[in-house]
Amino acid sequence: MLGCNRPQTNKETAKIEADKDTVLLPSWSEGTSKHSIINFVTNTTKEGNSDFVPVADRIACFDNDGCLWAEQPMYxxxxxxxxxxxxxxxxxxxxxxxxxxxxxxxxxxxxxxxxxxxxxxxxxxxxxxxxxxxxxxxxxxxxxxxATHPKTGKHYNEMVYQPMVELLNYLRANGYKTFIVSGGGVDFMRPWAELAYGIPPYQVVGSSGKVKYEVVDGKPVLQKLPEINFIDDKEGKPVGIHQYIGKRPVFTAGNSDGDYAMLQYTSASTAPHFGMIIHHTDSVREYAYDRKSSIGHLEKGLDDAAKYNWLIVDMKTDWKKIFSFEK
Amino acid sequence: MLGCNRPQTNKETAKIEADKDTVLLPSWSEGTSKHSIINFVTNTTKEGNSDFVPVADRIACFDNDGCLWAEQPMYxxxxxxxxxxxxxxxxxxxxxxxxxxxxxxxxxxxxxxxxxxxxxxxxxxxxxxxxxxxxxxxxxxxxxxxATHPKTGKHYNEMVYQPMVELLNYLRANGYKTFIVSGGGVDFMRPWAELAYGIPPYQVVGSSGKVKYEVVDGKPVLQKLPEINFIDDKEGKPVGIHQYIGKRPVFTAGNSDGDYAMLQYTSASTAPHFGMIIHHTDSVREYAYDRKSSIGHLEKGLDDAAKYNWLIVDMKTDWKKIFSFEK
Structure with a gap:
């Protein structure tokens, strides 16, 4: 679907304003970004709408580092x-x-x-x-x-982006299944992702090492081996989506060029689809970085956003609150 | 949990009879097998019960070939x-x-x-x-x-076991997430498993080949390569459960020694658990095979069922109906 993040007409905006619960995505500023998300979710979940997507196909994929939680000053x-x-x-x-x-x-x-x-x-x-x-x-x-973050002093699992947690909840409330598709290690994410994001282990796709099944002293265990099994980054992301999820996403969010292939794969769908890129623009409340950063390097994504109709979310202006602990 | 498939006391049986909806598992004969399943599901889903399992941990894993659908005269x-x-x-x-x-x-x-x-x-x-x-x-x-099956003339996706479809539905109705964990190919199972079993692609774990992401004539595609990615059989099954699901199952069903490690892994859990083996005993309505068969070879599973307290389901006596098309 094209036009999912085009500026809305007055009539459309008025309708959405009237329809929506005022508490929808409360940490998102009113504006094009928030409205295009709500517009897309509304259109894909309203039966009879030409962009309607059956519940079984409502797959939403999110990068983790720099998309759902912070990634600076180091992963x-x-x-x-x-x-x-x-x-x-x-x-x-x-x-x-x-x-x-x-x-x-x-x-x-x-x-x-x-x-x-x-x-x-x-x-x-x-x-x-x-x-x-x-x-x-x-x-x-x-x-x-x-452990605590060197800048905020908060536990790392408190460094999650409040607007993204709200977006995950909003999508799930509308019949979407939410998945993490991250370059990070799957065994590192699963122990806390369910509590932080409401995303269960079997909806977390990530990089992994090989494991081996063994019975040690009569007790079956899985040993973690020093051997790479899968790298879920760049061209590996659509591969991971295929191998672990088995359906093409309808909604995909990322923040770096590591997410480019996943966004591109989503945008090539003949079904309705939505791609968004979180742009780190707030050096005060978080960090500002893109083209010159080695962590979360974002260049191709910015260059091709218009071509693919990806929504660029400006953290500084689009998010009223970044972290839940902000005053 | 031990004792999940022990013969019930009269009091327990009477309670289950009184509690249960009479349409529960209609293709299962009344008897120890059916009652031990219902007993386990009741105990793990009733808040306050010592065997209660939170919804988030209700993971049920099923082999496919010979467990959810037939596997003779060839896979x-x-x-x-x-x-x-x-x-x-x-x-x-x-x-x-x-x-x-x-x-x-x-x-x-x-x-x-x-x-x-x-x-x-x-x-x-x-x-x-x-x-x-x-x-x-x-x-x-x-x-x-x-394509049609050589013995029944039915389409292969009609060769699913009606009692197992009922069991999947029953588990899901009780908050269990149902997964396939099969030696079969994941790309072969996913296109029809959702319709046949109500199991979506992202809950199908299986063997797979490697795939490669490519943009061909401007169109992103995933190419299937002639290279093995993962074999989800024997010791590979608990590995597959870890890599794809990330939680240890509470309920596991198989039918061959290819499922032994998965059953053993489940039975080693300190949480309540239930293991069952479908025993192919009906040469008239289906096929009878176990220790001497190369397809669905079952030997260790039968030998160790008592040790691990696995329920052996006798297809001939435990199932009133095997296929939905039976008269």
Whole structure:
């Protein structure tokens, strides 16, 4: 469907204003962004409308980092991995002289980052394998309950975007199934996503390592192996949608070029569809970054938004509130 | 939970009889099997009961071949692949002299089978890759609408077990999410599973090939590649449950030793749980096979059923009706 985020006519706007419950998406400012979302959801859920989508096909996919929760000053999963390395260090005296662990333990993130993907992969593999899935699940939950964000001092699972939580609820209230489709690790997201977003584990698609089924001392466990299973990023996102969801989304939201293929795949549907990009424009309440940032790099998405009719959400003006803890 | 399929006391039975709607599981004969299922579902869904399971954790996993639909005289997906080879043959004159295609086209299944796993993999790869996911989806739907079972003359999607469809509905009516966890191909099951079982694509876990995202003539497509992605069988089933569902099942049903690990994994839970095995005992209405069959081989499951307290469902006596088309 084209025109899903075109400026509305006065008549349309008046109708939506009259129809909608005044508490719909309360953290969204009145304006084109909010209205185009409500317009699309209304059109796709009203029987008889030419854009009507049956409940079974109402699939909505959301990136996580920078789309549902913050991702600065570093991906939260990396902050988790660093904290795990620190916690594991006493059992690994060899790390005192071995990179990238040495630099990491000395707080020298510049040297860690200079190690590139290889160094990051080593850190992730070391902290995300060598235990059972149950043990890892507990480690994530414990970390989430204690670790805090360096800028806000809030727990990481409080760093979720209130307007997006409202959007997830609004879509579900209208018969949409909401999925996370993230480059982040699925075992890292599932332990807290249900509480934070109302999204159950089986609706979380993400990157993963291989696991192995074993019976240890008569007890069946799943061991996390130091081997990549699937990378759910860039061209991997439509692949992940196919492999894990099996239906093309009707509604897709992202914030970086890692979401480009997923948005493009959604927009190629012959059925009604809606694509949106969260643009980080608020350096005061959150962070402002796009074309020049390595985290959440957004360039192609901005360049092609008009071509694909993607809604660009301006966090600074479109969101009255970003985090629920804001005054 | 132990004791979920123990013979009930008179008092318990009387209570269930009084409580239950008389139309519950109508194709199941009155007896221990039916009553133990109803007992378990009642106990896990009644708030205040010591075996109560919150709605969010009510995960039920079902094998497909031989558990939800028939699998004799050959896996239906193999029948599909054979029909596809025949349909593709005019474009492949080289198959007239190349095994396993030559034997298959000549109807010589003995020679095909003598080629073992390698021959079967060749047949599956040839028919399950080299097209887009949308094209494959259409091929499966077309085949399902036309091909018929050699014994009953019914379409394959009519060969579903009526008592299991009732069980799926009953579980869902009690807040359970129902999943397929099958060794069969996920792209083969999803096009018809929603209609046949009420199970949407994103609740179907199965074996899969790799897919690749490409933009062809400006149109984004997913190409099916001749490369295995995941085999959802035996020890792969608990792995698949973890990767795709992310929660340990409370209720699990299978029929062959391919389901043993999944049943064992479920039974190791500290939460209430129920495991059942469909035993093919009816040579008249369906097929009778277990320890000596290569299709649906069941040996370890029968040997260890008592140890794990798995319910053995005797198709001949426990099911009043097997297929909905029976008179």
């Amino acid at each position: 939260f999963q990396l902050a988790f991995a660093i904290d795990q390395i620190k916690a594991m260090a006493p059992q690994h005296p060899e790390w005192k002289t071995k990179q990238p662990f040495k630099a990491l333990l000395e707080g020298d993130m510049k040297t860690v980052m200079a190690g590139g993907e290889k160094a990051l992969l080593q850190i992730v593999m070391t902290t995300h394998s060598g235990m059972t899935t149950d043990e890892f699940d507990k480690t994530v939950k414990d970390w989430m309950a204690t | 239906f997906q193999l029948a599909f692949a054979i029909d596809q080879i025949k349909a593709m043959a005019p474009q492949h004159p080289e198959w007239k002299t190349k095994q396993p295609f030559k034997a298959l086209l000549e109807g010589d299944m003995k020679t095909v089978m003598a080629g073992g796993e390698k021959a079967l993999l060749q047949i599956v790869m040839t028919t399950h890759s080299g097209m887009t996911t949308d094209e494959f989806d259409k091929t499966v739907k077309d085949w399902m609408a036309t």
